[in-house]
């Protein structure tokens with residue numbers, strides 16, 4: 001370990017590690033589920049780390065939060081009821097709250113400490129919790145979804161960490177089946193779906209499971225996030241049987257000014273062109289994803 005630097009090491013990306021220069025460690029605590037750390041970096045603002053894995057940095061969080069939210073919500077005409085699984089830092093809530101059509105935003109985050117730490121150190125993300133439409137549930141998303149009446153939601157966003165630790169079940173078939181049940185016909189789900197450079201085997205399984213469960217459309221999109229492993233992160237975009245959803249041509253694209261409603265300031269990353277472009281894949285990934 002180089003003194004004064006944080007290196008992100010995990011069995012999920014063997015033989016490589018992204019490092020960030022540390023100015024000051026602001027918090028190190030153990031929650032019921034994981035080690036929680038916040039540090040001030042030299043060049044990416046504050047950084048949230050769970051079990052040694054970077055979750056968000058102030059400088060590049062916009063890419064992930066905007067894409068994981070606007071890829072699904074921009075693809076349906078009138079999102080009303082939205083469920084966020086994970087997302088305890090509040091960033092996805094901030095993006096969902098841009099839609100004036102949305103009436104109810106439920107969030108189920110397993111670790112309450114993540115919510116508390118975000119409110120203390122990441123106000124630009126935790127602002128999402130201030131929206132009156134938000135209902136916070138601290139608990140296991142798997143159990144939460146089992147209790148949800150069939151066809152409740154227009155959209156589900158699974159803003160998870162990696163399938164090592166508390167989020168492991170969020171990558172498995174039974175969970176996808178419970179998401180499909182909780183969605184209305186033509187409802188959409190967007191899940192965090194790792195890196196095409198590092199995790200094609202995981203993505204292969206996720207796509208295969210999604211094609212069996214979601215009888216609408218199943219697509220994989222990706223974007224760049226400099227502080228995520230390999231600098232990219234992907235998303236599964238699926239819809240249930242019912243009114244067709246064309247994820248590649250958004251019917252309801254939020255514009256750059258984010259003026260769907262009382263905006264939380266302009267969008268920094270997402271725009272309708274990058275929405276469409278995010279579904280274009282390199283051949284090595286396309287071959288596997290389109291064949292499942």
Ligand SMILES: NCCCN[C@H]1CC[C@H](N)CC1
Pocket residue numbers: 053054055056064087088089091159160161162192228229233
């Ligand atoms: N809202 C926090 C984002 C969590 N997503 C991350 C994707 C990349 C992973 N290596 C860690 C979690």
